[in-house]
Amino acid sequence: MNILQVNGLSKTYGKGGTEVKALDNVTFGVEKGEFVAVVGASGSGKSTLLHLLGGVDRPTSGSVLVDGKEIYAMNESQLAIFRRRNVGLIYQFYNLIPSLTVAENIMLPRLLDGRKADKAKLREILETVGLSDRKNHLPNQLSGGQQQRVSVGRALINDPAVILADEPTGNLDSKASREVIELLKASNKRYNQTLLIITHDEKIALQADRIITIEDGKIIGDEQVKPRQGVGE
Amino acid sequence: MKLTAKLALIQLRENRRRSVLTLLGIVLSVAMITAVFGFVASGRGAIYDLIIGQGNYHVAYEGITPEDAEILGSNKAFESHYTETDEEGVLTLFCRLAKPTAEATEQAAEIAKAAKVLDSGGIYMNRELMMMEGYLPDTYTGMLVPIAAVLFIIIIFASVIVVSNAFRVSAGERTKQFGILKSVGATSKQIRSTVINEGWLLAIAGIPVGILVGLGVEAIGCVIANYCLAPLNTFGGIAIKMSFQAPWWVIVFAALLAFVTIFLSAYLPARKAAKIPAIDAIRGSGEVKLKAKKVRTAGAVRKIFGVEGELAQKSMKRSRRSYRATVIALSSSVILFLVGTSLGQSVKVSVNMIYPNIEATAMAQISASTSTDMEGNIVKLVKLTDAATARTLTEKFRQFDPTSSIKMLGENSGNSVFTVEAKNIFTPMSYENLTKDDDLAVDDYIITFKYIILDDAFYESVCKQAGVQTGENILLNQVLDRVDGKRALFSPCRSDINAIEVTGKNDDNSVFTETVPIGGQLTELPPELLLLTSPYSVCVVTPNKSMTSVQWLVNVEDSAGFAEYAQATLKNTLKVEQTGLYSYNASDIKAMLAAQNGLANLIMIFVYGFIAMLTLIGLTNVISTISTNIRLRKREFAVLESMGMTEKGIKRMISYESLICGLRSLFFGLVLGLAASYFIYNRITDVLLFPYSFPYVPVIAAVIVVFLVTFITMRFSAMRVSKGNIIEGIRQSE
Ligand SMILES: Nc1ncnc2c1ncn2[C@@H]1O[C@H](COP(=O)(O)OP(=O)(O)OP(=O)(O)O)[C@@H](O)[C@H]1O
Numbered sequence: 016m017n018i019l020q021v022n023g024l025s026k027t028y029g030k031g032g033t034e035v036k037a038l039d040n041v042t043f044g045v046e047k048g049e050f051v052a053v054v055g056a057s058g059s060g061k062s063t064l065l066h067l068l069g070g071v072d073r074p075t076s077g078s079v080l081v082d083g084k085e086i087y088a089m090n091e092s093q094l095a096i097f098r099r100r101n102v103g104l105i106y107q108f109y110n111l112i113p114s115l116t117v118a119e120n121i122m123l124p125r126l127l128d129g130r131k132a133d134k135a136k137l138r139e140i141l142e143t144v145g146l147s148d149r150k151n152h153l154p155n156q157l158s159g160g161q162q163q164r165v166s167v168g169r170a171l172i173n174d175p176a177v178i179l180a181d182e183p184t185g186n187l188d189s190k191a192s193r194e195v196i197e198l199l200k201a202s203n204k205r206y207n208q209t210l211l212i213i214t215h216d217e218k219i220a221l222q223a224d225r226i227i228t229i230e231d232g233k234i235i236g237d238e239q240v241k242p243r244q245g246v247g248e
Numbered sequence: 249m250k251l252t253a254k255l256a257l258i259q260l261r262e263n264r265r266r267s268v269l270t271l272l273g274i275v276l277s278v279a280m281i282t283a284v285f286g287f288v289a290s291g292r293g294a295i296y297d298l299i300i301g302q303g304n305y306h307v308a309y310e311g312i313t314p315e316d317a318e319i320l321g322s323n324k325a326f327e328s329h330y331t332e333t334d335e336e337g338v339l340t341l342f343c344r345l346a347k348p349t350a351e352a353t354e355q356a357a358e359i360a361k362a363a364k365v366l367d368s369g370g371i372y373m374n375r376e377l378m379m380m381e382g383y384l385p386d387t388y389t390g391m392l393v394p395i396a397a398v399l400f401i402i403i404i405f406a407s408v409i410v411v412s413n414a415f416r417v418s419a420g421e422r423t424k425q426f427g428i429l430k431s432v433g434a435t436s437k438q439i440r441s442t443v444i445n446e447g448w449l450l451a452i453a454g455i456p457v458g459i460l461v462g463l464g465v466e467a468i469g470c471v472i473a474n475y476c477l478a479p480l481n482t483f484g485g486i487a488i489k490m491s492f493q494a495p496w497w498v499i500v501f502a503a504l505l506a507f508v509t510i511f512l513s514a515y516l517p518a519r520k521a522a523k524i525p526a527i528d529a530i531r532g533s534g535e536v537k538l539k540a541k542k543v544r545t546a547g548a549v550r551k552i553f554g555v556e557g558e559l560a561q562k563s564m565k566r567s568r569r570s571y572r573a574t575v576i577a578l579s580s581s582v583i584l585f586l587v588g589t590s591l592g593q594s595v596k597v598s599v600n601m602i603y604p605n606i607e608a609t610a611m612a613q614i615s616a617s618t619s620t621d622m623e624g625n626i627v628k629l630v631k632l633t634d635a636a637t638a639r640t641l642t643e644k645f646r647q648f649d650p651t652s653s654i655k656m657l658g659e660n661s662g663n664s665v666f667t668v669e670a671k672n673i674f675t676p677m678s679y680e681n682l683t684k685d686d687d688l689a690v691d692d693y694i695i696t697f698k699y700i701i702l703d704d705a706f707y708e709s710v711c712k713q714a715g716v717q718t719g720e721n722i723l724l725n726q727v728l729d730r731v732d733g734k735r736a737l738f739s740p741c742r743s744d745i746n747a748i749e750v751t752g753k754n755d756d757n758s759v760f761t762e763t764v765p766i767g768g769q770l771t772e773l774p775p776e777l778l779l780l781t782s783p784y785s786v787c788v789v790t791p792n793k794s795m796t797s798v799q800w801l802v803n804v805e806d807s808a809g810f811a812e813y814a815q816a817t818l819k820n821t822l823k824v825e826q827t828g829l830y831s832y833n834a835s836d837i838k839a840m841l842a843a844q845n846g847l848a849n850l851i852m853i854f855v856y857g858f859i860a861m862l863t864l865i866g867l868t869n870v871i872s873t874i875s876t877n878i879r880l881r882k883r884e885f886a887v888l889e890s891m892g893m894t895e896k897g898i899k900r901m902i903s904y905e906s907l908i909c910g911l912r913s914l915f916f917g918l919v920l921g922l923a924a925s926y927f928i929y930n931r932i933t934d935v936l937l938f939p940y941s942f943p944y945v946p947v948i949a950a951v952i953v954v955f956l957v958t959f960i961t962m963r964f965s966a967m968r969v970s971k972g973n974i975i976e977g978i979r980q981s982e
Pocket residue numbers: 028029035036037055056057058059060061062063064107979
């Protein structure tokens with residue numbers, strides 16, 4: 016069964032003359048443990064799709080099923096709990112809480128879930144994102160790339176079933192960029208997490224199992240790059 | 249339109265809600281200043297009209313001859329004059345000085361001397377008018393200066409706070425915007441110009457509306473005032489009327505204050521943005537503390553408010569600035585409320601004290617006093633009312649309405665005065681109290697002595713209460729006085745007094761002493777007798793003695809009719825001409841009280857109106873500050889939600905923030921507010937004595953309202969903010 020199933024998903028902004036169809040009747044499915052890259056021109060609707068998958072936006076029509084559950088049929092607090100347990104969202108524009116330190120920002124989803132702060136896990140994540148010496152800094156004291164890495168760390172802390180990353184390497188140099196992708200991939204492998212990355216970087220896209228291409232809100236390409244690892248084909 | 253003006257307009261339109269709240273603040277503050285000062289001006293005008301109505305003159309020359317009046321009146325020193333002749337044919341010349349000075353009394357005497365007129369007769373100054381016109385230091389207002397100053401400070405404080413806070417709460421956001429402007433090449437001058445344009449737009453929209461609202465409130469106030477003053481006018485036969493006034497200085501002052509506050513408040517974030525590098529302004533480094541200091545969380549907070557409480561605590565500790573506006577708004581509202589209500593309470597108590605409620609609807613009185621020279625020698629003898637005449641009068645008064653109750657209270661304080669040695673009569677403690685403030689620590693401290701003569705029924709009841717036979721003398725041993733700053737009842741005299749040595753003067757100024765035997769004491773006085781005693785005199789009730797003065801307290805239905813009847817009765821029975829030393833009259837207390845109540849009501853309406861306005865301003869301020877603050881954190885809420893915080897979690901976070909904001913504001917507000925209210929109490933009790941009472945009710949009301957308002961406003965705004973789409977929430981505040 017697909018962990019993610021999208022049926023006839025549409026999102027329209029505005030009305031009448033200024034109407035923008037950011038997403039236009041999109042249907043596809045993603046299997047558990049799959050690594051999918053989403054590519055497309057700027058303004059094609061990638062972020063919109065990702066937000067809808069993460070349950071932070073509301074579609075104009077269509078449905079999103081995660082693990083067989085229709086997420087937009089849930090009420091607000093069910094959806095909130097769903098998000099913190101199942102989805103790790105990495106925003107294009109980081110969206111860190113300004114009054115919390117690096118460590119506190121990363122720990123946030125875990126704390127919100129009423130779980131104990133896991134020191135070992137935090138240390139591990141800080142190390143991998145390379146922010147061990149910055150853990151007590153506030154977001155406005157960090158560089159753009161550093162903030163991006165914090166948001167990656169935050170998405171990983173809860174070992175979510177699905178990781179949705181919106182240009183997670185957009186502000187990083189090639190080395191840091193490689194490290195973040197390695198981190199996401201390792202997590203994807205180790206916990207059999209489903210990973211969906213929006214990227215403009217061809218090198219990253221080519222590492223994925225599958226590449227979905229979007230244009231004007233429609234899927235115009237969906238190709239399997241390599242056979243799914245771990246699933247004998 | 250110039251670019252900077254356009255940018256200003258965009259700023260205002262973009263932040264429509266904030267602009268509306270700021271405008272509301274400006275309107276309220278301008279309205280309050282206009283209304284209060286306008287009302288004061290109208291009141292002053294009414295008093296001026298009243299004084300002018302009694303005679304438009306500075307100097308009066310009484311007992312002048314018509315020829316002299318002619319000469320003096322046409323003197324160049326006067327700008328106008330008129331004459332009046334009274335019933336006895338005494339001519340008085342009334343003049344207005346052309347150039348009055350502070351030494352107007354000497355001035356008037358010199359003019360008369362130079363004109364060689366007026367060897368006899370008197371010169372009287374119309375001090376009230378000269379005070380009103382500002383030629384003499386205003387002693388009446390002088391007494392009110394501390395209170396007026398406090399009011400003034402409160403008003404200024406409230407209006408500055410309400411306007412500046414509206415800006416303060418969004419200062420961070422504005423600094424960021426200015427930073428962006430700066431980074432795309434706006435010069436400091438251009439940024440300043442944007443701010444000034446913004447200020448202009450707000451001022452132009454808010455100030456005129458505020459002035460109109462204020463004048464409207466003032467006009468309503470005048471109508472209410474005249475309604476309250478009506479009984480005073482019917483009773484006193486005077487014509488005091490508040491006519492609506494809108495002096496230009498009130499309007500200019502209100503507008504100017506609002507102007508300055510608006511510009512300063514709008515300017516501060518701009519100046520900050522100008523000072524720091526553009527990128528710091530954009531990042532808002534100043535908003536969140538640079539040092540991410542460790543925030544310890546108390547176990548209790550975690551237990552009750554969970555992770556959300558912890559988050560709230562962190563965000564409050566690290567971005568103090570955004571909470572400061574809320575705390576300032578809340579605590580200043582608490583201060584204003586406490587100051588307002590305690591001012592109201594003090595005024596209420598004072599009003600009740602100035603006009604005590606006597607259980608009588610009418611009264612009649614005869615009073616006589618001896619004229620003495622500097623050495624205390626009798627020049628002109630006092631005319632006594634003998635007991636028989638007093639009794640006759642009592643009977644006649646009763647005839648007017650047999651159902652009425654009448655109490656007669658007579659006094660005999662001797663030809664000049666009766667004296668006794670305090671040491672022999674007072675307890676050691678009250679003797680010490682009496683003498684301690686006196687520099688002349690003499691051994692034989694002398695105080696006055698009074699005989700008190702009552703009507704038969706009253707006397708008998710007093711005898712009964714004191715447990716003595718009729719015919720005996722009874723010492724009244726209870727007075728009302730300030731002890732350690734408090735008004736209290738106490739008994740100054742020793743309890744074992746059998747006789748009192750009284751010294752007095754005979755008609756020929758020779759001194760005599762007599763011994764007054766005391767049959768018993770009364771240490772709990774009926775209210776009528778308490779009016780007669782004082783800590784500086786000794787009063788003894790005695791039967792059948794002539795009186796220097798006497799009054800009848802009458803409880804009668806038709807008080808106005810009685811006053812008229814009693815006046816005629818006094819005239820017919822006494823058949824004596826009234827002089828300065830001997831007079832009688834009857835009056836209608838009921839009407840007088842009605843007039844006084846009208847005045848008291850007026851004062852209370854003013855005070856409560858004032859409190860209501862302050863509370864309104866405070867509430868606007870608090871609501872606007874809190875809701876803006878929450879709205880500015882829209883993105884933060886959205887992110888928290890997208891991380892999986894539930895609605896319940898957000899509610900919990902908000903509850904904790906409300907609690908902390910409320911507690912902190914109450915701490916500052918109560919401490920400063922109580923201090924200020926005590927200060928006001930102190931100033932007022934310089935004039936009147938009454939005990940300080942802790943304002944429990946206002947304090948409890950303040951605590952409840954603070955938590956309620958904070959909680960409701962925060963939750964309401966947060967719910968509005970967190971409703972709907974997360975991603976839109978994140979986007980909108982970008
Ligand atoms: N709130 C909104 N209101 C109106 N139009 C919007 C809104 N959000 C997005 N759009 C429009 O929807 C379209 C898709 O936007 P989206 O952010 O998904 O693009 P994207 O593929 O992520 O682009 P990029 O690669 O530049 O991030 C764009 O044309 C955008 O202008």
